Amino acid sequence: MAELNLVESINAALGCEMARDDSVLLLGEDIGANGGVFRATNGLQARFGRGRVIDTPLAEGGIAGVAVGMAAMGLKPVAEIQFTGFIYPTIDQMINHASRLRNRTRGRLTCPMVLRSPYGAGIHAPEHHSESPEALFAHMPGLRVVIPSSPARAYGLLLAAIRDPDPVVFFEPTRLYRLFKQEVADNGESLPLDTCFLCREGRDATIVAWGAMVPEAMRSAEALALDGLDVEVLDVATLKPFDIETILQSVEKTGRCVIVHEAPRTAGFGAEIAAEIAERALYSLLAPIKRVTAYDVVVPLSRLEKQYVPSVERINDAVRGLMEGS
Amino acid sequence: MGLHSLIDPRIDLVRFLTPEGDLCEDAPLPISDEALLDLYRAMTKTRAFDGKAIALQRTGQLGTFASALGQEAVGVGVASAMEARDVLVPSYRDHAAQFLRGMSMAECLLYWGGDERGSDFAGPRGDFPNCVPVATQVAHAVGAAYAFALRKEERVAVTFVGDGGTSNGAFYEPLNMAGVWNAPVVIVINNNGWAISTPRSLESAAATLAQKGVAAGVACQQVDGNDVVAVHDTARRAIARARAGEGPMLIEALTYRLGDHTTADDATRYRDPEVVQREWTREPISRLRAYLLCKGLWSKQQEGELLQECAAEVAAAVATYMATPPASSDAMFNYLYAEVPRALEAQRETARRFASRK
Numbered sequence: 001m002a003e004l005n006l007v008e009s010i011n012a013a014l015g016c017e018m019a020r021d022d023s024v025l026l027l028g029e030d031i032g033a034n035g036g037v038f039r040a041t042n043g044l045q046a047r048f049g050r051g052r053v054i055d056t057p058l059a060e061g062g063i064a065g066v067a068v069g070m071a072a073m074g075l076k077p078v079a080e081i082q083f084t085g086f087i088y089p090t091i092d093q094m095i096n097h098a099s100r101l102r103n104r105t106r107g108r109l110t111c112p113m114v115l116r117s118p119y120g121a122g123i124h125a126p127e128h129h130s131e132s133p134e135a136l137f138a139h140m141p142g143l144r145v146v147i148p149s150s151p152a153r154a155y156g157l158l159l160a161a162i163r164d165p166d167p168v169v170f171f172e173p174t175r176l177y178r179l180f181k182q183e184v185a186d187n188g189e190s191l192p193l194d195t196c197f198l199c200r201e202g203r204d205a206t207i208v209a210w211g212a213m214v215p216e217a218m219r220s221a222e223a224l225a226l227d228g229l230d231v232e233v234l235d236v237a238t239l240k241p242f243d244i245e246t247i248l249q250s251v252e253k254t255g256r257c258v259i260v261h262e263a264p265r266t267a268g269f270g271a272e273i274a275a276e277i278a279e280r281a282l283y284s285l286l287a288p289i290k291r292v293t294a295y296d297v298v299v300p301l302s303r304l305e306k307q308y309v310p311s312v313e314r315i316n317d318a319v320r321g322l323m324e325g326s
Numbered sequence: 327m328g329l330h331s332l333i334d335p336r337i338d339l340v341r342f343l344t345p346e347g348d349l350c351e352d353a354p355l356p357i358s359d360e361a362l363l364d365l366y367r368a369m370t371k372t373r374a375f376d377g378k379a380i381a382l383q384r385t386g387q388l389g390t391f392a393s394a395l396g397q398e399a400v401g402v403g404v405a406s407a408m409e410a411r412d413v414l415v416p417s418y419r420d421h422a423a424q425f426l427r428g429m430s431m432a433e434c435l436l437y438w439g440g441d442e443r444g445s446d447f448a449g450p451r452g453d454f455p456n457c458v459p460v461a462t463q464v465a466h467a468v469g470a471a472y473a474f475a476l477r478k479e480e481r482v483a484v485t486f487v488g489d490g491g492t493s494n495g496a497f498y499e500p501l502n503m504a505g506v507w508n509a510p511v512v513i514v515i516n517n518n519g520w521a522i523s524t525p526r527s528l529e530s531a532a533a534t535l536a537q538k539g540v541a542a543g544v545a546c547q548q549v550d551g552n553d554v555v556a557v558h559d560t561a562r563r564a565i566a567r568a569r570a571g572e573g574p575m576l577i578e579a580l581t582y583r584l585g586d587h588t589t590a591d592d593a594t595r596y597r598d599p600e601v602v603q604r605e606w607t608r609e610p611i612s613r614l615r616a617y618l619l620c621k622g623l624w625s626k627q628q629e630g631e632l633l634q635e636c637a638a639e640v641a642a643a644v645a646t647y648m649a650t651p652p653a654s655s656d657a658m659f660n661y662l663y664a665e666v667p668r669a670l671e672a673q674r675e676t677a678r679r680f681a682s683r684k
Contacts (some may be wrong), residue, residue: 025476051476057506062465062499069469069483073413073452075476077469092496096459097466103661104455106446110664142662165664194667241667 004184007177009151010040010116012186013158014078018048020188021076024162027054027063028080028116037082038118038177064090064115068097071113076162081117084171085128090115091136098167099142114161114168119147120212120262121294121309122175124302130174131299132211132263137169138240138272144168144193145239149214151182156191157237164193173212180215194238196246202232205256205319208247208273210236213260213310220315231319239269244276251277255286256322262309265293287322337536337578340560341550345608347616356559359623365406365554366618367632369398369611372422374636375431376585378644379438383589387648391438392419396552396584399610400486400516402426403557403579407565408484414453415467415485417460419516423486427453431643432650439647442657461491464513465500471511471574482568483511484561490521492535498542501576505543510568512561513544513576517551518583523596539576551579552610584609655681 004012018024026041032055035042045053056063060081067077081087094115101111121130138145146161146168148154154172161168199214200221209217214235221231232250236242251257257277259270270291277289292310300308341350349355355362376395382388394401401422408414414427421434428449437444437456445455452470457463467485474481491497492515504511515535519526532538539546545567549560557579564575582605586593593602618624655677659670666674 054507057499057502059499059502061496062468062503065462065465065496066469066472066500066503069415069466069471070473071469072454072466073470073473075473092459092462093465096462097457101455102663104442104445105661106442106657107661108446108451109454144663241663241669244669 001183001185003181004151004155005178005181006148006151006154006172007038007040009155009184010158010172011042011044012184013155014041015044015047016186016188017159017162018044018052023074024076024078025052025054025070026078026080027056027067029056029058029082031055031080036080038174040116040172041080060086061089061093064093064098067113067115068093068101068111071111071167072101072109076112078114078116078162081115083125083129084117084119084131084133087117087133094137094143094167094169095140099140102166103142110165111167112165114170116170116172118174118177119171120173120175121299121305122212124305125174127301130305132261132294134171134239135263135267135269138269142166143240145171146193147171147173147211147237147239149173149176149211149235149237152184153191153197153235153237155184155186156189157193159188159190160193163190171211175212176215194241194243196243197235197237198232198246199235200231200233202230202254204230204254205258205322206232206234206247206250206254207258207260207315207319208234208236209260210239211262213262216310216312217260217315219312220319223312223316224319229319229323236273242273244273244280247273248277248281251281252284255284256319257285258290258292258315258318258322260292260310260315262294264296265291266296268293287325290318290322292318337534337546337548339548339550339580340556341553342555342559343553343613343617345552345613347613347620355555357555361406362555362614362618363623365402365558366611366614366624368402368406368426369422369554369614370632371636371639372398372402372425373611374633374640375421375425375434378640379435380589382435382644388435389438389440390588390590392588393585394419394422396605396609397516397518397581398422399554399557400514400551400579400581403554404484404486404514404561406558407561408482410450412482412484412565413450413467413470415463415470415483416454416456417463417486417488417491417516418456418458419488420456420486424449424453431640432646435643435647436650441650441652442661443650443653461487461494461496463487464497467511467513468500468504468507468509471504471509471568472507474510475507480569481510482565484514484565485511486514486516488521489515489517489519489526489535490524490529492538493529498538501539501544502542504574508571508573510571511574512564512568513574514561515576515578516581517578518581520583520587522587522591523593534578536576536578544574544576546576546578548578548580551581552608552613554610554614581610582608
């Protein structure tokens with residue numbers, strides 16, 4: 001098995017699926033000879049040709065829109081949006097068309113496309129490169145929103161996203177692209193969508209996270225273990241439709257829940273998880289549900305980035321607060 | 327029909343019949359008499375349907391409806407030039423084309439009557455459903471065309487966009503891609519003069535809308551959109567060209583919206599009645615009828631029979647539509663994803679529980 005970082009595992013998954021399925025094609029800005037600004041599509045144009053790895057004009061709405069047309073006609077387009085700050089023009093196509101085509105036509109036409117984009121803060125990027133808009137897409141009926149938190153999960157979940165018969169928005173945590181390597185078997189095996197992953201078992205509290213916050217949650221759990229606290233960590237992975245059952249089971253066991261995300265707090269996806277727990281597992285709780293999120297502010301430029309993204313210290317503080325409060 | 331100099335982007339206008347129904351030039355029409363009669367029947371059928379649909383809306387039996395009154399030649403002319411294997415990507419006023427493609431009138435009524443099953447039409451199964459967000463469908467046609475080219479299928483995607491739609495960014499992005507990719511797509515601007523109440527003069531300072539293709543390197547052409555022969559012939563040539571791998575084409579069809587924008591609109595608020603009256607003298611059906619009568623290809627008796635036939639077909643469609651009961655609440659959930667996700671099953675159950683309490 002090869003040791004791959006997250007961006008290499010994305011590249012491996014794309015190559016694997018394109019070789020397996022002729023209908024898979026890639027489109028996006030600078031994804032051809034340049035291999036994408038993060039090199040996620042490195043070498044794929046040379047391998048599969050310009051017909052299947054398309055350098056598009058600069059037009060994000062158009063990229064999403066032509067992907068809808070391609071998907072409806074039997075292709076499986078995987079569109080790359082270079083940075084999440086540029087993903088907003090695609091919302092029109094994603095909400096008005098990609099997410100609805102199957103429903104509007106009672107299944108006559110479908111839209112098996114993937115919209116990939118790096119997302120999140122932590123790499124000292126310029127303005128409009130560090131946003132976390134997952135909740136916007138998770139709000140749209142008919143879409144799937146998938147966010148991996150490790151190279152192995154990125155590989156397996158991206159394969160599943162491409163094979164899924166419906167549109168998937170696939171957010172890749174930019175700060176994890178090259179943060180660590182992991183053994184990834186490039187064997188074409190996918191991971192299940194719509195499923196939470198248990199990252200660490202524990203009895204005292206549950207931390208629910210996704211994307212780049214999963215490694216932070218793990219670091220927090222390890223730090224808290226030194227204090228004798230036994231913390232469970234869940235990776236939500238698919239935000240829409242999300243696996244609330246696994247989260248409920250965990251919270252019913254531990255009685256305490258901290259939800260961590262790097263998107264702004266208000267109407268973030270953490271609020272959805274908290275509401276579901278409150279409706280369905282309130283009496284299992286030994287303490288209030290807690291959210292550790294970014295603030296309701298514009299993602300700052302790099303010098304304040306560390307103050308913005310939830311830190312291990314903030315997560316630790318939240319878990320300890322719950323332990324003391326109950 | 328080529329691309330003109332960038333310095334002087336004059337656009338050719340194709341026309342065969344004058345508004346009075348005379349030949350523009352002393353040459354036969356590039357279409358057989360039988361095909362010409364088919365176009366006439368199709369336009370008349372659409373007009374009969376529109377009249378009935380508006381009446382149904384006025385009596386609370388249909389939702390908001392967008393009539394094609396006065397623009398029948400655009401839809402009929404274009405769709406008659408397509409083959410079944412091609413794909414139509416319509417806007418929301420293109421039932422003239424959809425009928426010719428095989429969508430039934432009952433399906434059209436179901437759609438406007440608020441039932442998604444109207445978009446599950448029997449016509450070519452690859453044709454797209456009506457697109458409401460203006461100009462967003464152009465990208466779908468270009469994406470479909472790319473798929474055809476990639477698989478080396480000799481198929482063409484055809485889409486319609488309104489004059490107002492060409493002001494939208496969603497129009498320009500895929501037009502530009504179509505040029506770069508040499509995509510087998512034909513984009514037809516249904517220039518009916520109005521974007522609800524906004525006239526063509528407030529939509530663009532460009533002399534023609536067709537010339538918007540020039541900047542994208544896409545061949546462009548104007549056509550008299552009330553001359554069904556001109557529309558048919560122009561579309562036929564554009565489709566043949568695209569099918570042969572010679573690239574996309576932007577066609578601007580000049581027509582006029584004789585009706586309101588939709589049944590929710592009142593065009594008397596913003597339109598000069600004298601202009602509308604003048605436009606009635608140029609409309610496509612009377613124009614072709616005058617030609618057919620003059621050539622001895624049509625008679626008053628045939629006209630009477632055709633109108634009766636159309637009325638019967640429309641009445642049958644209305645009966646089918648009215649007899650179709652609404653789908654169950656399950657229908658909201660069952661087609662959203664390939665399989666209903668667990669989280670949605672619970673909501674479907676709730677909807678069922680409350681639906682049964684009625």
